[in-house]
Amino acid sequence: MEDCKKGTRIIRMLTADEIECRISMVNEKGVALLLFKDARVDQKILDETFGPLGWKRSHQEIGGDLYCTVEVWDKEKGQWIGKQDVGTPGSAEKEKGRASDSFKRACFNWGIGRELYTAPSIWIPAWKTRIQEKDGKHYCRECFRVLEIRYDQERTICELKLTDSEGQLVYEFQTSPAVAEPVQSGLSREQEQAMERELKRTGVTLEEVLSRYHIQEAGQITDEIYQKAMRDLKRSRSRDAA
Incomplete structure (x- = not known):
């Protein structure tokens, strides 16, 4: 999709099934969640927006840190335009590695999934989920998913619904319904x-x-x-x- 006025490609927003929920904190009172995307979603949207041959990625180590550069082909300028970021994996990112993390961050710089930064603070109270305790430590094995997400004209999340693994609604957020617009289909x-x-x-x-x-x-x-x-x-x- 192109912006006719600017002649530039528009990065679409994420659909509900492209967003995953990660537990960031658990205590006896409830569970805190974060929304995130994985590298496969980034690759899919890059393919849709610029074409499979219209983008490329590269990695380089600088000062012990691994950087990723995502470049897209600019037809008007006849050259590759790149945006770069560094991977800083925390404990939740160890299994994915620095390469995956730096790639996802570089894609954020292109606007893929940037709307996730507008997500509200997500807190699931203990009575809505299953929290267990062992050796003084609380944990939750529940799998949460995004049922519905809507954005306003500023590409800000204005409505969000989350369910548990049994399909029960456990979280709901909504601003003014007058500005809520459903996310468009993820189909190319x-x-x-x-x-x-x-x-x-x-x-x-x-x-x-x-x-x-x-x-x-x-x-x-x-x-x-x-x-x-x-x-x-x-x-x-x-x-x-x-």
Whole structure:
């Protein structure tokens, strides 16, 4: 997608299924959560926005720290434009390594997932989840997920709903509903065109697809729903052969 006035690429905002929840603190009163994205989401959005061959990454060690540079191809200038950041993995990042952390930080500099910085402080009280204690230490094995997220025109989170592993709503945040806008579909233009072709071939309507997956509008089609819908459509006979 391009900004017609500026002629620049617009980085879309993250969809609910692209955001993960991480427990940052646990005590007897409840659980604190942070929202984050992983490197696979960064790669996906870079591919969507600039094309698989329109970006590249490189790493270099400077003063014992590992830096990542993410470059994108500027057609107007005919050159690569890069943004760089350093990986500073904490205890929660050890398994991912400095390379992954520096890559994600460099992608933040390009605007991927920057809206997560506007997330509210997320606190789940103990009565809404399961907190255990062992040897004087509290811990929670619950898996939380983002059910719904909306942004305002300033790309700020204005509505957020989280559920536990059983699908129970455990957290809800909302500013003025008048400015809340649902995040757009995470589908690329190529995916949209592919689905349009299959719908035309089979004679299945978009409304039938939305009804099957219990969603109200095309903007709610996630990548997971897209994969399932395309698999079912490709198994269906062509309208002309029926």
